[in-house]
Amino acid sequence: MRPSLLDPLFVPITSLDGVGPKIATMIEKVVPADLSARNARAGDLLFVLPHSVIDRRNRPGIALAAEGAIVTLDVRVDRHQPPPRGNRSVPYRVFVHDDTGEMAVTFFHANAAWLERSLPVGRQVVVSGRMEWFNGRPSMVHPDHIASAEDVDSLPLVEPVYPLTAGLHAKVLRRAIGQALARMPQWPEWQDPEFLRRQTCPDFAGALRRIHNPADPIDVSPEAVAWRRLAYDEILAGQVSLALVRAKVSKRAGRPLIGDGTRIAAIRAALPYRLTASQESALSEIDADMAKPDRMLRLLQGDVGSGKTVVALLAMTRAIEAGGQAALMAPTEILARQHFSTIEPLASKAGLSVAILTGREKGRERTAILQALESGAIDLVVGTHALFQESVQFRDLALAIVDEQHRFGVHQRLAITAKGEAPDMLVMTATPIPRTLVLTAFGDMDVSKLTEKPAGRRPIRTVSLPFDRYEELVGRISDAVAEGQKVYWICPLVEESEEAKLASAEERHAALQSRFGDRVGLVHGRMSGRDKDEVMRAFKEGETRVLVATTVVEVGVDVPDATIIVIEHAERFGLAQLHQLRGRVGRGSKSSTCVLLYKPPLSETATARLSVMRESQDGFRIAEEDLKLRGEGELLGTKQSGTPGFQVARLEFHADLLETARQDARLLLARDPELKSERGQAIRALLYLFGKDEAVRLLRAG
Numbered sequence: 114m115r116p117s118l119l120d121p122l123f124v125p126i127t128s129l130d131g132v133g134p135k136i137a138t139m140i141e142k143v144v145p146a147d148l149s150a151r152n153a154r155a156g157d158l159l160f161v162l163p164h165s166v167i168d169r170r171n172r173p174g175i176a177l178a179a180e181g182a183i184v185t186l187d188v189r190v191d192r193h194q195p196p197p198r199g200n201r202s203v204p205y206r207v208f209v210h211d212d213t214g215e216m217a218v219t220f221f222h223a224n225a226a227w228l229e230r231s232l233p234v235g236r237q238v239v240v241s242g243r244m245e246w247f248n249g250r251p252s253m254v255h256p257d258h259i260a261s262a263e264d265v266d267s268l269p270l271v272e273p274v275y276p277l278t279a280g281l282h283a284k285v286l287r288r289a290i291g292q293a294l295a296r297m298p299q300w301p302e303w304q305d306p307e308f309l310r311r312q313t314c315p316d317f318a319g320a321l322r323r324i325h326n327p328a329d330p331i332d333v334s335p336e337a338v339a340w341r342r343l344a345y346d347e348i349l350a351g352q353v354s355l356a357l358v359r360a361k362v363s364k365r366a367g368r369p370l371i372g373d374g375t376r377i378a379a380i381r382a383a384l385p386y387r388l389t390a391s392q393e394s395a396l397s398e399i400d401a402d403m404a405k406p407d408r409m410l411r412l413l414q415g416d417v418g419s420g421k422t423v424v425a426l427l428a429m430t431r432a433i434e435a436g437g438q439a440a441l442m443a444p445t446e447i448l449a450r451q452h453f454s455t456i457e458p459l460a461s462k463a464g465l466s467v468a469i470l471t472g473r474e475k476g477r478e479r480t481a482i483l484q485a486l487e488s489g490a491i492d493l494v495v496g497t498h499a500l501f502q503e504s505v506q507f508r509d510l511a512l513a514i515v516d517e518q519h520r521f522g523v524h525q526r527l528a529i530t531a532k533g534e535a536p537d538m539l540v541m542t543a544t545p546i547p548r549t550l551v552l553t554a555f556g557d558m559d560v561s562k563l564t565e566k567p568a569g570r571r572p573i574r575t576v577s578l579p580f581d582r583y584e585e586l587v588g589r590i591s592d593a594v595a596e597g598q599k600v601y602w603i604c605p606l607v608e609e610s611e612e613a614k615l616a617s618a619e620e621r622h623a624a625l626q627s628r629f630g631d632r633v634g635l636v637h638g639r640m641s642g643r644d645k646d647e648v649m650r651a652f653k654e655g656e657t658r659v660l661v662a663t664t665v666v667e668v669g670v671d672v673p674d675a676t677i678i679v680i681e682h683a684e685r686f687g688l689a690q691l692h693q694l695r696g697r698v699g700r701g702s703k704s705s706t707c708v709l710l711y712k713p714p715l716s717e718t719a720t721a722r723l724s725v726m727r728e729s730q731d732g733f734r735i736a737e738e739d740l741k742l743r744g745e746g747e748l749l750g751t752k753q754s755g756t757p758g759f760q761v762a763r764l765e766f767h768a769d770l771l772e773t774a775r776q777d778a779r780l781l782l783a784r785d786p787e788l789k790s791e792r793g794q795a796i797r798a799l800l801y802l803f804g805k806d807e808a809v810r811l812l813r814a815g
């Protein structure tokens with residue numbers, strides 16, 4: 114049961130003063146991504162942390178205030194100058210002075226009565242806001258704060274600045290966060306006292322209060338002790354949650370999966386290529402795991418195009434030879450269909466019966482698949498989320514493979530394994546991620562890596578090109594298309610909305626169509642599955658030569674004879690994503706080109722990212738660079754996809770805390786596996802606070 118001390122925080126944010134349904138929707142946009150999968154609760158606001166501060170301690174005097182600076186001034190009010198009657202375009206000006214000079218405090222659409230009350234002529238007041246120059250004179254337009262000289266203490270001297278979204282005012286958000294802070298109960302301490310002493314940390318509530326009410330800009334820094342304390346809390350919550358999942362998964366013993374090898378041999382014989390040494394060694398690690406009576410819990414990391422699918426197929430075949438069934442779950446429908454079309458012809462050579470199950474299989478077709486899975490008539494199923502559904506039952510699921518791409522959480526992975534009697538599990542990721550991140554996102558899994566690409570692949574030539582060379586680029590592409598090459602054109606990442614994304618893709622499609630006619634296809638996330646398939650088929654078979662696409666092609670799409678990829682507004686993408694996208698070409702034996710089309714001026718990090726892309730094609734190295742440049746959020750996927758990232762911890766500052774937290778979590782659970790001790794109970798509260806409700810539920814499920 115959830116500790117009752119959490120009750121005041123476990124209520125919808127709409128129960129806070131000043132938060133109606135409309136504001137709630139806006140606030141949910143700034144609540145950290147991991148939490149926003151459900152409706153936000155008041156407690157989530159605690160972790161909406163400021164990214165900077167406004168320092169209002171700066172009191173230079175009017176004459177010394179720099180343009181654009183936010184300053185606080187002690188001034189005397191001289192006179193009011195309301196706009197001429199009926200002329201709303203002229204502002205209301207209040208003239209003030211101090212020892213150093215004079216200025217105007219300016220208001221548009223002012224409420225005159227309110228101004229007369231708050232800035233009475235002759236009174237000494239404090240105004241705080243941004244300095245602007247108007248007609249060569251200093252002025253402050255719409256000060257953020259006005260206080261009488263007596264009330265000056267009410268001014269926040271160091272004011273936190275929060276991430277905002279269109280329509281959400283800082284004041285509204287601050288007020289909501291203030292209420293969440295006020296609802297914090299007296300927490301039991303969940304950290305090890307020894308650790309706290311070493312780190313000289315404040316307690317959890319104290320740390321939050323310090324960051325939300327900073328006394329100094331340094332308090333709002335991930336390196337400050339308060340922030341480190343919270344980061345450690347969060348990392349520990351993650352590690353305990355992963356350890357609980359692992360304990361649950363490995364509690365039931367697995368079984369040895371050993372077959373006679375005939376079907377595996379049939380598939381190997383049908384492959385048009387030899388497996389790489391990397392693929393062979395990953396397979397023998399997987400084989401060894403599967404042969405053991407313990408359950409396999411392994412992560413297969415492969416760089417783009419390294420050939421994970423065939424490794425997955427051979428592992429599944431082993432499970433089937435041993436008398437069980439196997440499931441492969443993909444993050445998108447496009448990918449599920451692609452895996453199916455790769456796997457099906459090979460599997461049928463070995464006499465396996467294979468099915469696909471996504472949201473699209475409906476009615477009688479679906480019923481037939483479900484029955485065949487339950488009776489065991491289907492050996493191998495490829496699918497999407499649809500495989501999680503309760504109606505999906507297996508006769509004997511022996512191996513579950515999750516093609517992860519960071520879109521599934523720990524608990525979803527668990528959900529699929531719950532469909533068998535302790536099946537083995539293999540998680541595949543296409544973005545190589547550094548060891549530290551493997552630990553945080555996946556816990557203690559065994560890792561196999563595909564570090565090598567199939568023989569005969571040529572390096573991809575990568576160039577960056579400013580947008581003003583667009584015409585020249587289109588000319589080159591025109592030549593390439595005339596030679597029969599295939600081109601991906603990736604549309605810019607647009608944050609605002611699905612509509613904006615679509616508009617930009619359609620616009621580019623239209624522009625390229627006017628040049629290349631009906632040899633240009635368009636694929637985007639809003640299309641139906643069938644339409645997407647059709648567009649992909651036409652591109653694969655060469656009916657279209659240029660494919661304009663949003664990032665739906667980012668993961669896994671395999672058209673081996675595509676040789677050029679243009680990434681428009683490359684400066685907006687993270688490194689991991691650029692690397693994934695680039696991996697759509699260079700999958701065959703022809704040489705390929707990746708064009709990073711950008712709009713100058715480039716920021717410093719964008720410049721660095723593009724140069725890493727030009728210099729390296731090693732996904733493992735790029736992942737390390739990404740971690741340095743951007744932090745883990747980008748690396749684990751884009752914000753939109755709800756990644757197993759963090760809300761507070763930032764690994765570029767807090768990676769050193771990981772190992773300690775991991776050991777701490779292990780020790781804790783070794784001593785108190787059900788979290789029943791005093792510290793264990795406190796840890797339960799911690800898990801809930803960081804949204805790990807599912808992990809606590811596992812305890813009850815036993």
Ligand SMILES: Nc1ncnc2c1ncn2[C@@H]1O[C@H](COP(=O)(O)OP(=O)(O)OP(=O)(O)O)[C@@H](O)[C@H]1O
Nearest residue numbers: 386387388389417418419420421422543567669671
């Ligand atoms: N050993 C091999 N030799 C030659 N080609 C191979 C080999 N293994 C796989 N391939 C081919 O390489 C391509 C990429 O394989 P696959 O789609 O499995 O890659 P992946 O690891 O899933 O990469 P991504 O994550 O980028 O999609 C496929 O066309 C596949 O047929």
